[in-house]
Amino acid sequence: MTTFYKEHTKVFASVDCIIFGFEDNKLKVLIGRRQMDPGRGEWSLYGGFISADESIDDAASRVLNELTGLCSVYMRQVGAFGRVDRDPGERVISIAYYALINVKDYDDRLRKQYQLEWVDIDNMPPMYSDHREMVLQARHIMQTKIKTEPVSFQLLPSLFTLTQLQRLYEAVNGEEVDKRNFRKRIKDMEFIEKTNLIDKSGSKRGAALYRFNNNMYKEDPNFKL
Amino acid sequence: MTTFYKEHTKVFASVDCIIFGFEDNKLKVLIGRRQMDPGRGEWSLYGGFISADESIDDAASRVLNELTGLCSVYMRQVGAFGRVDRDPGERVISIAYYALINVKDYDDRLRKQYQLEWVDIDNMPPMYSDHREMVLQARHIMQTKIKTEPVSFQLLPSLFTLTQLQRLYEAVNGEEVDKRNFRKRIKDMEFIEKTNLIDKSGSKRGAALYRFNNNMYKEDPNFKL
DNA sequence: TCAAAAGTGTTAGATTTACACCCATGA
């Protein structure tokens, strides 16, 4: 700690975004083909360099917005990845973030324009550098968060059925749960409100639509699944 | 992702070490006076720049070793901190790590030589930049880890009493627990072995010394406090 | 009329919590 800044080497710093979506009862990740050497053409997360005038968090939001057009998305840091040879070209330290989006909010034309694909987290292709590791770490964080924090709703439409919520929970954790026990726990949480609306898309009978009431949650923030 | 590396700016990247120790039934953090402008003289974590030929993890281990002389210490990443103005001099992104050491393994002369102090985590002085935030985030990680992973033993001597273990647990979580219930849970974990040794330093009667058996833990890694 | 998803309660077992006294010893 007696040294000076100028004696040290600078590095490139980037962010990589793990964009989670929920579709066909599966947890999916948005990935594309890397457009840049080295590694051009490999499956890769979408990322970008951190510029001099933005925080890391801001860089992550910017990159996500560039790609999806979405703002105010739920994003959290996964961590910094910094193996010396993680980027074959230059020394690049990358900070991974995961984002939770509702697939329906995301314009599918944009997805095609960038040639991105939603891939099942349980069936990812080989990926560039340490990107697979980033995704798996993000999933692990999600698995612990989803049990005690109301993050699921970020991945669902604002109105959702209990079956959707259950399938999401199962997809994140990779294991099935009992329907009756699951619903019992939901009923105990007053901030998951039943509406009068019915979704007929998933069944003939129709299922009640629910909504997450954030104000009510803040009054009594007890979430336990 | 169609841009080139050279169009981007590089930044300084550093690591900051949150060194936890357990002493006088309190969770403590090792901090010193910053030796460097800007911020010279403020209370600060110990850190160092990441050099070109080492991973972030290696940089953290190196810095810890420089300071304490210790190797193979339990260290985990807290996360990257990157507010634009977090370092008043230059743009520096810092990756925080926490380390768990047994205070007795650490040569107190070294502590004095570097003018470091063990401060109670519940009574930290104002600290340089975002260092307080780093410590609090690290503590939060510890609080969740200590419930499901055998990390406590990193902070204790290899032989310890159940009271010590309990006080540690209480110090990390900031709340007291019932002695009988605590010991019942310990008894269920076979990898916490009772030895024939007695520690007479804490009481007249003496307390049985226990030991963490890592091989046994690996056979049946179920930890729950 | 039937296939497919929605919706609903109970019970046994496991886990958690609360709680108070005797023991061994050195000063």
Next chain:
DNA sequence: TCATGGGTGTAAATCTAACACTTTTGA
């Protein structure tokens, strides 16, 4: 002999997990 920390068990309450049938309706 007494002050100090070490050590121990039980019972009530709560939580968890397992389990199956009826409802609705569009095709």
